[in-house]
Structure formats: structure tokens, C-alpha cells
Amino acid sequence: MDRYTDEYMDGLRLKGDELADATVEALFAGGEVARFNTLMRWFTTSGQALPEGLPDSAGAYLRVTAMPPDWVDWTLMEQARQFFIDNDAHISTALAFAAMPACYLVPHVAKLLSATHSLDYPSRRMAETGQFTVYLMQPDAFEAGGRFLPAAQKVRLLHASIRRHLRQENQWSEPVPICQEDMIGGLMMFSIQVLDALYRLGVHITPEGAQAYYYAWRVVGTVLGCDPAVIPADLQTAREFSDRYMVRHMGPSAEGVDLTRELIEMYEQVVPGTLLDPVVPALIRFLIGDTSADWLQVPRSRWDSIIKIAPTLLGALERFEDRGPWASQLSDRLGHLVTTLELSSLTHGRVMHYAIPQELKTAYGMPSAPARWTPPPSADL
Numbered sequence: 568m569d570r571y572t573d574e575y576m577d578g579l580r581l582k583g584d585e586l587a588d589a590t591v592e593a594l595f596a597g598g599e600v601a602r603f604n605t606l607m608r609w610f611t612t613s614g615q616a617l618p619e620g621l622p623d624s625a626g627a628y629l630r631v632t633a634m635p636p637d638w639v640d641w642t643l644m645e646q647a648r649q650f651f652i653d654n655d656a657h658i659s660t661a662l663a664f665a666a667m668p669a670c671y672l673v674p675h676v677a678k679l680l681s682a683t684h685s686l687d688y689p690s691r692r693m694a695e696t697g698q699f700t701v702y703l704m705q706p707d708a709f710e711a712g713g714r715f716l717p718a719a720q721k722v723r724l725l726h727a728s729i730r731r732h733l734r735q736e737n738q739w740s741e742p743v744p745i746c747q748e749d750m751i752g753g754l755m756m757f758s759i760q761v762l763d764a765l766y767r768l769g770v771h772i773t774p775e776g777a778q779a780y781y782y783a784w785r786v787v788g789t790v791l792g793c794d795p796a797v798i799p800a801d802l803q804t805a806r807e808f809s810d811r812y813m814v815r816h817m818g819p820s821a822e823g824v825d826l827t828r829e830l831i832e833m834y835e836q837v838v839p840g841t842l843l844d845p846v847v848p849a850l851i852r853f854l855i856g857d858t859s860a861d862w863l864q865v866p867r868s869r870w871d872s873i874i875k876i877a878p879t880l881l882g883a884l885e886r887f888e889d890r891g892p893w894a895s896q897l898s899d900r901l902g903h904l905v906t907t908l909e910l911s912s913l914t915h916g917r918v919m920h921y922a923i924p925q926e927l928k929t930a931y932g933m934p935s936a937p938a939r940w941t942p943p944p945s946a947d948l
Contacts, residue, residue, distance in 0.1 A: 570804070571811040571946075579748035580741060584792035586628065587727035593624035595731065607721060614711030632720050635709045636789050640782070644709075647783035650776040651704040654765065661764035662696060662757065663834065664847075665854040669756045671827050672813070672859055674820035675741075676749060679729070681822040682738070696757075703787060719790045726750075726792070748812065750793050755809035758784035759802060763942050764854045777940035778802060806943035814948050819862035827851075827863040849874040 594600050599622040606618040613633070617626055651658060671677045699718055702708060708715040726745045733739040758781050765772055781802050789795045799805040831851070835844040849870035852860040 569807075569947075571808055573815070576748050576811060576815060579751070579797065580746045581743055582747040582794070583730055583743045583745065584723065584727055584750075586631065587723045587792055588730060590624050590628040591724055591727040591731055594622060595728075597622060597624075599625075600728075611714055611717055612711075613709070613713045613716045615717075628724075629720060632723070632790075633716065635716070636786065636795065639709075639786055643779050643782045644786065646775065646779035648704050648706065648708075650772070650780045651700075653776075654770060654772065657765055657768060657770045658700075658761060660768070660850070661761040661854070662700065663830075664850045665764035666756045666761050667696075667830060668827060668851050668855050668859070668863060668865075669760050669813075670753065671820075671823040671830075671863055672817045672855070673749075673752070674818055674823060675816065676753075677820050677822035677826055679733075679744060680826060682729075682733070700757075703783065716790070719787070723790075723792045747794055747797060750791070751788065751798055751808065752812040752816075754784055754788040754793060754798065755805055755812065759805045759809050759942075762802075762940070766940070766942055767854055772940045773938055774940045781805060803943040807946040810946035810948060817859070817862075823862065824864045827865060831865070845870040846874065 594603055602620070603622055603625050606621055610618055610629075617629060621629075670680065699715075699722065702713070702715040702718050705713060705715065707713040730744045733744040734742075762772070762777050762780065778801070785795075785798050785800075788798045799808045831847050834847045845866075845868040848860075848866045849868060851863075852865050852867070852871055853874045855863075
């Protein structure tokens with residue numbers, strides 16, 4: 568039985584995030600957004616006292632959302648953290664060259680991302696995503712002193728403010744921008760679609776590791792305001808939701824093409840020199856497939872054939888890791904170094920702050936195991 572019918576998915580398009588939406592509405596109604604953003608720049612770690620002078624509505628929201636869900640299995644979360652450590656650089660690659668282009672393949676999501684893209688520098692979106700993921704996978708992510716929960720609280724309000732702007736200015740054709748279907752669809756891109764990309768790259772991951780990684784994103788989705796009763800419970804149902812969501816919405820768009828071009832140009836600047844610049848579009852094409860890449864107008868080059876040896880190269884790296892604990896530790900440290908350098912390049916050495924925008928872009932008329940994980944079969948659509 569198909570649990571994710573069009574009727575069911577259409578219902579999710581009518582729902583937002585009531586708690587965050589009410590908080591943002593109160594902040595705007597009281598003219599307190601600027602003061603809130605200023606105070607929250609100093610609120611960065613769990614357990615930290617709330618800033619004095621914080622608006623009442625914001626204080627109530629921050630206290631209610633200060634704790635992770637009470638159903639979290641901390642053993643699984645630790646397994647997810649270890650999975651991230653073991654596959655640090657690979658996950659960063661999958662996020663950048665598979666998950667983000669997947670977002671651009673959904674025309675209304677690409678339009679929204681274009682409307683809210685930073686005017687400072689185009690790498691902000693990837694920098695915020697990378698920093699958020701790094702915060703999540705720290706040992707103290709959910710403990711006093713951790714940075715993940717405050718970041719998640721701010722991201723949730725950021726989404727609510729975008730919903731408010733788009734509704735008020737009649738710039739959205741549907742009742743609820745960043746609705747539950749899109750929020751959970753995005754969660755699928757950063758979870759099961761990242762795992763799919765690791766599989767295509769030939770990264771050896773266990774079923775237990777894949778399930779733990781997905782479980783961590785289920786927790787993240789709940790913290791970010793997704794309805795926990797709707798988030799798929801396991802990888803198979805995640806596959807069904809992801810497939811249904813993409814079939815319902817994916818297609819070409821001018822905004823998707825523009826965002827992809829920005830992404831490619833940004834990473835060409837990160838890669839030293841110009842000789843390897845064609846590797847960036849070739850890797851995107853390899854991970855998302857020719858049809859999707861053509862919709863996004865990803866350039867073709869001779870590297871499209873060369874990049875297909877990536878699984879072989881990663882297989883050789885894994886055989887090196889299997890030579891002993893020292894090799895595995897060296898590989899993990901090198902992977903962490905690569906991710907850290909990449910994030911540093913994207914952030915320009917800055918800490919990214921997740922603030923409530925008081926207006927949007929004016930262009931839119933507004934202010935190593937024997938068992939190996941394999942992807943769940945595609946949903947029968």
C-alpha cells in the first residue's frame with residue numbers, strides 16, 4: 568500500500584511550524600526583530616543563560632526548544648557521530664555535490680533559495696549547512712556547552728521568518744512556504760540522498776552505520792520543527808518519501824540553473840589553480856545523473872568519463888585503512904582536515920550567525936565491516 572499518496576503529501580503542504588511562526592509574528596508585531604538578532608549573536612551554546620532584555624515571546628520559545636526530544640536513543644546518536652568521523656570528507660562531498668544540487672532540482676525550492684540567498688557572498692548557504700552539520704556531530708552537540716541546539720533554534724526561526732515574508736508580500740503561490748512536505752523533503756536530501764551519493768562513490772558503509780546516520784537526521788528534523796509523526800521512521804520509508812517528493816516536484820528552472828552555476832563557481836575557487844576546475848561539474852553530474860544535470864545545465868567535459876574511477880580510488884583508500892588502526896586514524900584525521908579547510912574557505916574564517924531577516928531580496932519585490940549498506944529499492948510510483 569502506498570502510504571505517501573498525492574492526497575497525503577498535499578496535506579503536508581498546508582502545514583508549517585506553529586510554534587516558530589507564532590514567535591516570529593510576535594517579534595515583528597512588537598518591532599523587536601533587530602534587538603532579538605543583536606542579543607542572539609551572544610547566545611551560542613546550550614546551558615548558557617538567556618540574554619537580558621530578550622523579548623518575552625522569544626524567551627518562551629527558547630526555553631521550550633532548549634532540550635532534544637525525550638525519545639532520543641543516545642547509543643544510536645553516538646554511532647552516527649562515529650559514522651560521521653569515519654566518513655567526514657565523503658559526507659562533505661556528498662552534501663556539496665549531491666544534496667545541494669538536489670535542492671536546486673525542485674523549482675519552487677530553487678526559487679525560495681534564490682529569494683533568500685545572501686548578498687554577501689554566494690558560499691553562505693553551503694557555509695551555514697557545513698557549520699550546522701559539524702555542530703551536530705560534536706560529542707557535546709546536545710550537552711551544556713554544545714553549539715548545535717542554539718543553532719537549530721535560530722534556523723527554525725529563520726525558516727518561520729521566510730514564511731512570514733513570502734506570505735505578507737503575496738510572493739508565494741501556495742498557502743505555506745517551507746511547508747512540512749518541503750521540510751521533510753529537504754531532510755531526505757541531507758540524509759538518504761547523501762547515503763545514496765556515498766554508495767555511488769563506492770564508500771564502504773555498513774547497514775548499521777547508514778541507519779544510525781539517518782536516525783541522527785530524524786532527530787535533527789524534529790529539532791527543526793518537522794512533525795515527528797510524519798518523518799519516515801527508517802531508511803525504506805525514507806526512500807519512499809524521497810522518491811515520491813522528487814517525482815512530484817523535480818524539474819528544470821531558471822533559478823535552479825543560476826544556483827548550480829554559483830555552486831560550481833564557488834567550488835572552482837576553493838580548488839587550487841584551474842587545471843582541476845572541470846572536476847567540480849563532472850562530480851555533480853556523476854552523483855545526480857545526466858538528466859538532472861542537464862536540467863541544471865551542468866557543463867560537460869572529458870572529466871565526465873574520468874570521474875567514474877572515483878569508486879576505484881576510494882576503494883584503494885579503504886584498503887589502506889584496513890591495514891591497521893594507525894592507518895584508519897590517519898585517514899580519519901586527513902578527512903577531518905579536508906572538511907575543516909573546506910569549511911574555513913566557505914566561511915572566510917567567520918562563525919556563521921543564523922539571524923531572522925527583516926527583509927528578503929528586493930529582486931523578488933520584497934523587503935569497515937563484512938556487511939555493506941545498499942540503498943533501499945526505489946519506491947513503486
